[in-house]
Amino acid sequence: MSELSSGLQLQGPHAGKLFMALVYEMSCVLWPCNKFYMCMFLLMRAVSLMSHLLIDGLMVKGLQRYGVSPENIILYGQSIGTVPTVDLASRYECAAVILHSPLMSGLRVAFPDTRKTYCFDAFPSIDKISKVTSPVLVIHGTEDEVIDFSHGLAMYERCPRAVEPLWVEGAGHNDIELYAQYLERLKQFISHELPNS
Numbered sequence: 001m002s003e004l005s006s007g008l009q010l011q012g013p014h015a016g017k018l019f020m021a022l023v024y025e026m027s028c029v030l031w032p033c034n035k036f037y038m039c040m041f042l043l044m045r046a047v048s049l050m051s052h053l054l055i056d057g058l059m060v061k062g063l064q065r066y067g068v069s070p071e072n073i074i075l076y077g078q079s080i081g082t083v084p085t086v087d088l089a090s091r092y093e094c095a096a097v098i099l100h101s102p103l104m105s106g107l108r109v110a111f112p113d114t115r116k117t118y119c120f121d122a123f124p125s126i127d128k129i130s131k132v133t134s135p136v137l138v139i140h141g142t143e144d145e146v147i148d149f150s151h152g153l154a155m156y157e158r159c160p161r162a163v164e165p166l167w168v169e170g171a172g173h174n175d176i177e178l179y180a181q182y183l184e185r186l187k188q189f190i191s192h193e194l195p196n197s
Contacts, residue, residue, distance in 0.1 A: 070092060070093045070094050070095070071093075071094070071095050071195075072095060073094040073095055074094065074095050074096045074097070074098065074190065075088060075089050075094050075096070075097045075098070075134075076097075076098040076100065077097075077098070077099055077100065077102070078100040078101060079100070079101050079102075079103070079146070079147065079173065080103070080123075081100075082099045082100070082101070082102035082103060082125060082155075083103070083106075083123040083125055085097060085099065086099070086102070086125040086128050086129055086132065087125075087128055089132045089134055089136075090128040090129070090131035090132050091131075093133060093134065094134050095134065095135075095194055095195075096134050096135045096136070096137070096189070096190070096194055097132060097134050097135070097136045097137070098136075098137045098139065098186070098189070099136060099137070099138045099139065099152075099155060100139045100140075100176065101139070101140050101141065101144060101146075101147050101151075101152065101173055101176070102125065102138060102140070102147070102151060102152055102155045103123065103125060103147045103151050104125060104126035104151045104154050104155060105117060105121045105123050105124045105125060105126055105127075106121055106122045106123040107120075107121040107122075108121075108126070108151065109146075109147055109148075109151070112148060112150075125155065126154060126155065126158060129155055129158045129159055130158050130159075130160060132159065132160070132161070133160070133161065134161060135161050135162075135163050135189075135193065135194060135195075136156075136159045136161055136162050136163065137162075137163050137165065137166070137185070137186075137189045138152050138155055138156040138159070138162060138165040138166070139152070139165065139166040139168070139176060139182070139185070140152025140153070140165070140166075140167060140168070140176075141167075141168045141170070141171030141172050141173065141175070141176050142167055142168065142169050142170060142171065143170055143171060143172050144171070144172055144173045145172050145173055146172075146173035146174075147173060149167075152165070152167070163189060163193055166181060166182065166185040168181065168182065
């Protein structure tokens with residue numbers, strides 16, 4: 001049995017496995033003047049590329065240096081952290097993926113009426129999620145004031161191996177962890193729903 005710092009106790013074959021949390025927080029500000037959008041786009045692209053390279057490096061280093069096999073890695077991303085998590089999971093096999101308040105894309109957060117992915121959208125997770133071959137648990141608050149609940153629902157619907165999601169009634173963007181069903185759903189997923197659990 002292994003206990004994470006949050007108090008989640010894991011039992012079974014996944015108890016001693018690496019629980020890799022890839023949480024990347026970044027605040028993006030879009031100025032109301034059109035001439036600044038290109039600067040913001042370039043900044044977002046640069047940050048996106050740097051974070052992807054860093055996370056790629058950590059994944060490869062963890063697999064090679066420490067002899068961690070992919071079936072022992074659970075990727076966890078929260079909010080903007082779901083972007084590199086989905087990217088990584090679309091290119092590497094892993095035991096599972098947990099997406100906590102995921103976004104479809106950066107442009108769709110800023111402009112909710114956007115229905116397709118444009119070349120200047122820095123975070124097109126909605127286009128990559130269908131390439132994830134691992135089991136995916138999507139968690140989202142129904143009253144999320146930062147990333148609308150529709151994002152979590154759309155990501156869930158596009159997952160080829162999505163498991164039963166956790167839609168937390170009344171939860172916002174930063175308080176899902178305060179609801180009892182959050183830890184219970186994580187425990188159920190990791191201890192009982194993964195292969196070899």
